[in-house]
Amino acid sequence: MSQPAETTVSNGTDPVTIDHEQRRRDGLARYAEIMGVPHPAPQSPRTATLIDFVFAEIWSRPVLTRRERRFISLTCAAATDSLSTLADLLYGALASDEMSYAELGEWVLHYAVYCGWGKAETAERILDEQWQRLHRARGELVPPRPEHPQTTVPEDQELRKQGGEQEFRDTNFVPSPARGVPYYDDGILNFVFGDMWKRPGLSRRDRRWITLACVGVDDTVGPIRSHVYSAMKGGDISYEEMREMVLQFAAYAGWPKGSLMQQTVDEEHTRVVTEGSQS
Amino acid sequence: MSQPAETTVSNGTDPVTIDHEQRRRDGLARYAEIMGVPHPAPQSPRTATLIDFVFAEIWSRPVLTRRERRFISLTCAAATDSLSTLADLLYGALASDEMSYAELGEWVLHYAVYCGWGKAETAERILDEQWQRLHRARGELVPPRPEHPQTTVPEDQELRKQGGEQEFRDTNFVPSPARGVPYYDDGILNFVFGDMWKRPGLSRRDRRWITLACVGVDDTVGPIRSHVYSAMKGGDISYEEMREMVLQFAAYAGWPKGSLMQQTVDEEHTRVVTEGSQS
Amino acid sequence: MSQPAETTVSNGTDPVTIDHEQRRRDGLARYAEIMGVPHPAPQSPRTATLIDFVFAEIWSRPVLTRRERRFISLTCAAATDSLSTLADLLYGALASDEMSYAELGEWVLHYAVYCGWGKAETAERILDEQWQRLHRARGELVPPRPEHPQTTVPEDQELRKQGGEQEFRDTNFVPSPARGVPYYDDGILNFVFGDMWKRPGLSRRDRRWITLACVGVDDTVGPIRSHVYSAMKGGDISYEEMREMVLQFAAYAGWPKGSLMQQTVDEEHTRVVTEGSQS
Numbered sequence: 001m002s003q004p005a006e007t008t009v010s011n012g013t014d015p016v017t018i019d020h021e022q023r024r025r026d027g028l029a030r031y032a033e034i035m036g037v038p039h040p041a042p043q044s045p046r047t048a049t050l051i052d053f054v055f056a057e058i059w060s061r062p063v064l065t066r067r068e069r070r071f072i073s074l075t076c077a078a079a080t081d082s083l084s085t086l087a088d089l090l091y092g093a094l095a096s097d098e099m100s101y102a103e104l105g106e107w108v109l110h111y112a113v114y115c116g117w118g119k120a121e122t123a124e125r126i127l128d129e130q131w132q133r134l135h136r137a138r139g140e141l142v143p144p145r146p147e148h149p150q151t152t153v154p155e156d157q158e159l160r161k162q163g164g165e166q167e168f169r170d171t172n173f174v175p176s177p178a179r180g181v182p183y184y185d186d187g188i189l190n191f192v193f194g195d196m197w198k199r200p201g202l203s204r205r206d207r208r209w210i211t212l213a214c215v216g217v218d219d220t221v222g223p224i225r226s227h228v229y230s231a232m233k234g235g236d237i238s239y240e241e242m243r244e245m246v247l248q249f250a251a252y253a254g255w256p257k258g259s260l261m262q263q264t265v266d267e268e269h270t271r272v273v274t275e276g277s278q279s
Numbered sequence: 280m281s282q283p284a285e286t287t288v289s290n291g292t293d294p295v296t297i298d299h300e301q302r303r304r305d306g307l308a309r310y311a312e313i314m315g316v317p318h319p320a321p322q323s324p325r326t327a328t329l330i331d332f333v334f335a336e337i338w339s340r341p342v343l344t345r346r347e348r349r350f351i352s353l354t355c356a357a358a359t360d361s362l363s364t365l366a367d368l369l370y371g372a373l374a375s376d377e378m379s380y381a382e383l384g385e386w387v388l389h390y391a392v393y394c395g396w397g398k399a400e401t402a403e404r405i406l407d408e409q410w411q412r413l414h415r416a417r418g419e420l421v422p423p424r425p426e427h428p429q430t431t432v433p434e435d436q437e438l439r440k441q442g443g444e445q446e447f448r449d450t451n452f453v454p455s456p457a458r459g460v461p462y463y464d465d466g467i468l469n470f471v472f473g474d475m476w477k478r479p480g481l482s483r484r485d486r487r488w489i490t491l492a493c494v495g496v497d498d499t500v501g502p503i504r505s506h507v508y509s510a511m512k513g514g515d516i517s518y519e520e521m522r523e524m525v526l527q528f529a530a531y532a533g534w535p536k537g538s539l540m541q542q543t544v545d546e547e548h549t550r551v552v553t554e555g556s557q558s
Numbered sequence: 559m560s561q562p563a564e565t566t567v568s569n570g571t572d573p574v575t576i577d578h579e580q581r582r583r584d585g586l587a588r589y590a591e592i593m594g595v596p597h598p599a600p601q602s603p604r605t606a607t608l609i610d611f612v613f614a615e616i617w618s619r620p621v622l623t624r625r626e627r628r629f630i631s632l633t634c635a636a637a638t639d640s641l642s643t644l645a646d647l648l649y650g651a652l653a654s655d656e657m658s659y660a661e662l663g664e665w666v667l668h669y670a671v672y673c674g675w676g677k678a679e680t681a682e683r684i685l686d687e688q689w690q691r692l693h694r695a696r697g698e699l700v701p702p703r704p705e706h707p708q709t710t711v712p713e714d715q716e717l718r719k720q721g722g723e724q725e726f727r728d729t730n731f732v733p734s735p736a737r738g739v740p741y742y743d744d745g746i747l748n749f750v751f752g753d754m755w756k757r758p759g760l761s762r763r764d765r766r767w768i769t770l771a772c773v774g775v776d777d778t779v780g781p782i783r784s785h786v787y788s789a790m791k792g793g794d795i796s797y798e799e800m801r802e803m804v805l806q807f808a809a810y811a812g813w814p815k816g817s818l819m820q821q822t823v824d825e826e827h828t829r830v831v832t833e834g835s836q837s
Binding site: 010033062081105106108109112113115116118119120121122123124125145155156157158181182183184187188190191192195196198201214215218219220221222 | 362
Binding site for chain 1: 626639663664666669671672673674675676677678679682683703713714715716730740741742744745746748750753755757759772773776777778779780781789832
């Protein structure tokens with residue numbers, strides 16, 4: 001507490017003082033850039049703080065790309081049933097050209113797996129509405145939906161499940177679950193890892209962000225632990241990136257859910273480091 | 280892994296190979312049968328996978344009846360705030376005549392107890408809209424709502440709570456909670472077990488499916504454990520049926536929530552078996 | 559069980575018998591009083607039970623004020639995405655003059671912090687709609703939104719975080735978290751305790767009720783524990799009040815979420831008492 005202010009900033013870019021009026025202007029500019037439309041003058045406590053904190057202070061941070069922050073934020077908006085925020089985030093993602101309509105179609109499917117088919121139906125309706133809104137705003141015709149690529153999963157069920165077992169191990173870094181139990185056999189091996197995680201259209205790192213936001217909103221302790229662990233274990237996401245993810249996640253999912261996520265990130269980082277030093 | 284394919288199928292009806300085009304046709308046919316209306320040609324990753332996996336592979340499975348799968352699915356849709364999926368599932372349930380409007384009115388009330396009054400208000404509005412939609416589709420007038428039966432709970436509060444204590448023990452297979460704490464006394468004993476679980480209109484097995492889906496979506500570890508245990512302990516639901524429930528549940532609530540449910544089902548099955556062998 | 563009925567009532571005002579027809583009339587009268595509009599004749603199982611139990615038996619209880627029950631209930635309605643119930647509760651709160659529009663604007667912001675910005679955007683839209691509905695019902699013009707007060711947080715970042723650390727300790731009764739981690743440093747210290755909890759417009763006790771309902775619906779075990787503990791530790795909320803809160807909370811969030819809340823209230827009460835007797 002008696003140290004000089006300069007030593008307490010958490011990274012090299014943090015300012016020592018913040019001019020509140022400048023911060024407001026920065027937040028409004030960043031909102032327009034990210035969301036593709038300007039924000040009306042903030043008049044309520046919520047909108048003022050959204051601009052001053054979430055847009056001026058959070059979205060401007062380094063370590064994660066804007067596209068990655070979009071994946072985290074829009075998955076949180078969908079998973080928390082924040083339909084108007086989701087609509088605006090999807091519009092911004094499409095308007096920025098940082099995510100294509102086809103990628104967001106894959107996002108809907110991955111989200112369906114982690115948050116359920118019903119919630120994904122709503123998300124897809126909103127995606128399609130925003131896709132139309134963007135073309136109207138640009139004075140363009142809405143192009144026909146691109147042909148959906150046929151799955152490349154083998155028709156031989158044993159080959160398919162063997163592929164699911166391999167993908168499960170490659171993704172999770174633990175042994176694949178036993179056959180014979182409907183949830184594991186027909187669900188996890190046959191479908192989730194036998195098909196979903198192997199699909200093209202999104203990178204594994206993309207799928208990591210989406211999955212982390214889904215399990216984080218879900219508060220499912222076991223899956224949070226396993227996905228935080230495996231993302232760092234496999235080197236898809238670094239510890240520094242994970243910590244930055246927690247902040248973006250907490251802003252969109254609420255600070256209590258961020259608390260378990262932060263604690264798990266720290267614990268699983270220790271586990272990964274300990275395992276590394278033992279091997 | 281080196282075993283012949285025939286030995287790896289998880290039950291006698293699983294196919295060894297799956298023709299993907301036939302699967303698509305099967306899924307579309309089953310969707311129309313279950314939902315009471317045809318599905319448009321699947322064009323997005325989500326809709327294609329919904330037909331190929333959820334309808335072709337999950338809804339076709341044995342062990343649970345279609346009506347039971349409906350209870351699990353529509354409770355998940357409601358609890359996850361998937362309002363358009365909920366609407367379509369309610370329409371399908373009414374159109375199939377597998378559930379009556381009166382039974383679904385009881386479902387709304389049981390759901391209110393386990394997921395809260397606010398969510399149930401939304402569910403009832405959607406039920407009523409689908410009830411009207413069905414009559415319009417059939418070119419019929421919407422019949423007046425049947426008279427709501429008067430409760431049969433005793434007016435004597437001590438008798439009512441004693442009845443709640445008895446019902447609590449009969450349903451949960453553990454001692455009833457202490458009097459004097461508002462949540463237990465006025466809530467659990469007086470209301471949840473003193474009235475709700477004793478109502479006619481749904482069987483105890485029906486209420487088990489609804490409750491399991493509610494607590495599963497809620498991620499409330501203690502109630503998941505106690506309801507999974509008591510459903511198997513009392514013989515209302517077998518271990519095989521429970522495992523099938525987890526798969527249907529995971530498809531509608533997301534695989535992370537299915538993970539805790541599957542783990543709990545296995546642990547509580549062991550507990551029930553152990554207790555049985557000791558008695 | 560063989561004790562006379564008089565000894566089993568949980569508090570001095572509980573009746574020994576309840577006339578069901580009188581209870582229905584009481585519930586309807588109380589609904590109109592709390593919600594600012596009459597309820598239509600209850601015809602479904604849900605609406606009948608809502609009147610007979612939630613309004614006749616729960617809202618009439620002592621220990622908490624009606625305004626406090628409103629905070630708990632409307633936070634639950636928002637957090638569980640019960641949008642029509644939320645709308646009616648906000649209308650009732652404004653119509654009763656027990657909460658001002660400015661206080662509810664602060665409620666939206668506090669809720670944004672604990673349940674996420676997306677959900678709060680929906681809540682604010684509904685608040686504004688009900689604010690307009692109330693003025694229409696009164697035949698009045700909607701007044702312009704009051705000027706949003708400028709934040710009083712220091713522009714010097716080190717001072718701001720030191721203030722956050724102090725507020726964190728004063729609110730939570732545990733040491734403040736380490737600097738340098740984005741979630742703790744830029745989120746919890748800089749924002750949640752460096753700004754939000756220090757704002758005027760709601761008392762700390764008000765913020766306690768809102769926070770408890772948010773973390774309770776979230777099922778976030780750690781934050782439930784820490785907020786239940788600190789509310790009793792600091793003397794903002796007594797054990798008796800906490801137990802009454804659990805009942806109101808369970809009615810609006812569902813009984814399974816109430817179960818963890820009740821258990822935590824009992825455990826943390828024991829902890830607070832034990833610490834008190836040791837000091």
